[in-house]
Amino acid sequence: MVWSPEAIIEKEKRYLMQTYRRSRVVLNEGRGAIVKDLSGNEYIDCVGGIAVNAVGYCHPEVVNAVRAQAEKLMHVSNLYYTAPQVELAEQLAAISGMDKVFFCNSGTESIEAALKLACKVTGKHKFIAAEGCFHGRTLGSLSVTFEPKFRSAFEPLLLKGVQFVRYNDAEAIRKAIDDETAAVILEPIQGESGVHVPSAGYLKAVREICTENKVLLILDEIQTGFGRTGRWFGKDHDGVEPDIMTAAKALGAGFPIGALLAQEGLEFQAGEHASTFGGNPLACAAALASLHVIKHERLVERSRELGNYFMEQVRDAENGLASSPQVKEIRGKGLMIGIELTTPCSDIVQNALDRRILINCTADKVIRLVPPLVIRKEELDKVILGLNEIIK
Numbered sequence: 001m002v003w004s005p006e007a008i009i010e011k012e013k014r015y016l017m018q019t020y021r022r023s024r025v026v027l028n029e030g031r032g033a034i035v036k037d038l039s040g041n042e043y044i045d046c047v048g049g050i051a052v053n054a055v056g057y058c059h060p061e062v063v064n065a066v067r068a069q070a071e072k073l074m075h076v077s078n079l080y081y082t083a084p085q086v087e088l089a090e091q092l093a094a095i096s097g098m099d100k101v102f103f104c105n106s107g108t109e110s111i112e113a114a115l116k117l118a119c120k121v122t123g124k125h126k127f128i129a130a131e132g133c134f135h136g137r138t139l140g141s142l143s144v145t146f147e148p149k150f151r152s153a154f155e156p157l158l159l160k161g162v163q164f165v166r167y168n169d170a171e172a173i174r175k176a177i178d179d180e181t182a183a184v185i186l187e188p189i190q191g192e193s194g195v196h197v198p199s200a201g202y203l204k205a206v207r208e209i210c211t212e213n214k215v216l217l218i219l220d221e222i223q224t225g226f227g228r229t230g231r232w233f234g235k236d237h238d239g240v241e242p243d244i245m246t247a248a249k250a251l252g253a254g255f256p257i258g259a260l261l262a263q264e265g266l267e268f269q270a271g272e273h274a275s276t277f278g279g280n281p282l283a284c285a286a287a288l289a290s291l292h293v294i295k296h297e298r299l300v301e302r303s304r305e306l307g308n309y310f311m312e313q314v315r316d317a318e319n320g321l322a323s324s325p326q327v328k329e330i331r332g333k334g335l336m337i338g339i340e341l342t343t344p345c346s347d348i349v350q351n352a353l354d355r356r357i358l359i360n361c362t363a364d365k366v367i368r369l370v371p372p373l374v375i376r377k378e379e380l381d382k383v384i385l386g387l388n389e390i391i392k
């Protein structure tokens with residue numbers, strides 16, 4: 001059946017829960033950092049599935065890997081061994097420095113697993129998280145997520161006594177730790193709250209405090225992982241090894257997959273945790289292909305270089321976006337960029353869409369740019385030019 005964009009938008013309203021504030025565009029296909037709508041109009045995509053499509057749309061290597069795996073075996077129970085799952089775990093351990101992996105299907109599930117593991121290995125149930133943090137929408141993840149707008153309709157939440165302390169303030173964590181504290185959970189760079197980059201040394205200081213107090217450190221690398229910030233993981237900027245780490249989003253190049261990673265000695269025993277789909281062969285084949293592309297095309301370095309290039313352009317003293325009175329601050333690392341405005345940015349999202357650029361507004365006033373890491377320099381230039389015209 002061929003439906004018009006208007007019919008799709010109308011039926012969406014009728015049949016889907018209205019959980020998303022969507023832009024009025026029906027996307028249909030994509031290549032690299034470009035997506036096309038149903039009428040064939042092309043958009044430069046700086047949303048990238050919200051930091052998912054790191055290797056770009058329809059990368060041939062990922063498409064071929066998924067196709068080949070689909071023709072062989074899409075799913076079997078975790079009661080049996082499959083090669084892609086084991087190979088992916090080995091590769092994730094190598095790039096992250098972590099010891100063991102548990103696979104699930106989304107970011108929030110990896111957080112649930114992390115919280116569960118922390119409770120199990122410490123025998124304690126209190127968590128410390130940061131103001132502004134976002135860790136997911138299921139009830140456990142929501143318990144350690146800060147913003148009342150995400151939490152209030154569902155309170156009381158599952159975990160009691162979660163303490164939120166100022167982000168980028170390691171001493172606040174030291175003060176909040178007590179005998180009941182199982183773990184501290186942090187994003188290496190906060191995404192949803194508007195791309196907040198902590199000072200160099202913050203994570204290292206938190207690591208030391210956690211070690212001194214025998215409290216676990218959980219780093220949520222769901223948004224910052226796989227080259228997004230110009231290093232494999234956000235933690236690598238500070239050279240920090242967490243006890244537990246979570247990953248999802250870019251891991252599967254668009255195929256849903258999440259992972260819990262933990263240091264040696266921190267693990268579940270048989271029957272303590274499980275996921276029907278977790279680490280199925282199709283998801284793992286997509287992730288393996290994606291990791292290969294990231295390595296082979298040097299996308300971690302590319303993210304760093306293009307991020308630096310973007311910052312140079314926008315901070316140009318005379319014409320740069322940063323000098324505009326509407327811009328409060330431009331921050332970020334690699335291709336995880338936030339442009340904080342003095343006013344709400346929803347009109348700017350629509351304006352950019354009209355100019356065929358996809359951008360995301362988070363925390364009301366922050367334009368978040370998390371494009372595919374394969375975005376071409378010319379495309380980034382067009383985005384900078386477009387934003388300059390719109391914002392100024």
Ligand SMILES: Cc1ncc(COP(=O)(O)O)c(C=O)c1O
Nearest residue numbers: 106107108134135136191222223
């Ligand atoms: C840092 C962080 N943690 C957790 C999540 C939740 O991931 P998911 O939407 O895959 O459940 C997100 C999603 O935006 C995120 O950015």
